[in-house]
Amino acid sequence: MRVTPTRWAWDRVTWSSHCGNCIANCAYRLYLDDGRVVYEEVSGDMPAYDGVPDMNPLGCQKGAAWQAQLDGGDRLHHPLRRVGERGSGEWERIGWDDAFNTIADAVIDAIEAEGPNSIMVDEGAEGGLLTSLAKGRFVNSLDAIALDSNATVSDIHLGQWMTFGTLLGGSSADDTFHSDVILIWNANPAFTRIPYFHYLPEARYRGAHVVLIAPDYSPSAMHCDQFVSVVPGSDAALGLAMAQVILDENLADLDFVRSQTDLPLLVKVGDGHFLRESDMQEGGRDDRFYAWAGGLRSRWTRPVSRVSDRTARSHSTSTEAARWISSTARVPRSRPPSPCYASASRAMHPRAPRRSAECTPTRSDRSRG
Numbered sequence: 001m002r003v004t005p006t007r008w009a010w011d012r013v014t015w016s017s018h019c020g021n022c023i024a025n026c027a028y029r030l031y032l033d034d035g036r037v038v039y040e041e042v043s044g045d046m047p048a049y050d051g052v053p054d055m056n057p058l059g060c061q062k063g064a065a066w067q068a069q070l071d072g073g074d075r076l077h078h079p080l081r082r083v084g085e086r087g088s089g090e091w092e093r094i095g096w097d098d099a100f101n102t103i104a105d106a107v108i109d110a111i112e113a114e115g116p117n118s119i120m121v122d123e124g125a126e127g128g129l130l131t132s133l134a135k136g137r138f139v140n141s142l143d144a145i146a147l148d149s150n151a152t153v154s155d156i157h158l159g160q161w162m163t164f165g166t167l168l169g170g171s172s173a174d175d176t177f178h179s180d181v182i183l184i185w186n187a188n189p190a191f192t193r194i195p196y197f198h199y200l201p202e203a204r205y206r207g208a209h210v211v212l213i214a215p216d217y218s219p220s221a222m223h224c225d226q227f228v229s230v231v232p233g234s235d236a237a238l239g240l241a242m243a244q245v246i247l248d249e250n251l252a253d254l255d256f257v258r259s260q261t262d263l264p265l266l267v268k269v270g271d272g273h274f275l276r277e278s279d280m281q282e283g284g285r286d287d288r289f290y291a292w293a294g295g296l297r298s299r300w301t302r303p304v305s306r307v308s309d310r311t312a313r314s315h316s317t318s319t320e321a322a323r324w325i326s327s328t329a330r331v332p333r334s335r336p337p338s339p340c341y342a343s344a345s346r347a348m349h350p351r352a353p354r355r356s357a358e359c360t361p362t363r364s365d366r367s368r369g
């Protein structure tokens, strides 16, 4: 590993970042000696915007040590084949031709025995976007199966997707500074969002209320106004209890949820499922939903039809399948867990869900602007 001895003797300077899937993709200057990275430093010249603390220096200590990993002794530079029992740690070094032939033989054997769908490719967590491209071409050309890497590393937010219709919400990280309430749920951003973490205390200094919901009192907790300790697995009860407080106390900004979430979609009373075109007509589509007419500024990628109040009522008297209610008045068959339920079942103080719910931006907060 050539790091310190040649650190000040580079022959080229270039730009790069680290893992293509990192949260920040911080801009780094790389100093190279004969093609090897000997030193790297944050660029420190991210643009600054009026009224927001600037992002500099955008980087983290893991990134600053990246070149040590690049040439580190633990990094594999050649293929290995297991020669001992699984888990024994016994490997032998083999050549690239040997490795490629072994893999190709196994792929051909699997296709001949059970077809291409018997091959599943999991790129793991470290590959990121860069390996996705190569993996995608390989898998598609075989008609094999690829796992979604975002899903396998728990990086896919299905709730966000299903509720808002987009995978990612929000603005750039510096917009955190403008928040009035910052709700951190099951995260430790002091460790995992290092380049952006400074916006949290800066927003708090500006007056933001910061809540952390997590099982452990992490290093992020000391920077928050409120820490809610949840038993792992109890998050749904807490979330429903908070939802009940928000609805019972009329805290929700209904105009916002009508226009930005799936709440205006119509729901069948009989089974609680969304009303689909296939419920309404022979051969109707399963991915076409209905919402109350008026007031809907749809962000949905799938088609959403609108039915008038009058149409809805006429159908509601005709068949059970067409009886529905607007989701804005969507009443679950059983009441959502109350704060007392959440606390009794999950060793949480009954005031915790209420305090968390009541600090969310309310209708009156919004009107105060």
Ligand code: SF4
Binding pocket: 017, 018, 019, 022, 023, 024, 025, 026, 058, 059, 060, 061, 062, 063, 064, 194, 195
């Ligand atoms: S957050 Fe750290 S690891 Fe990620 S790009 Fe920035 S410096 Fe590199």
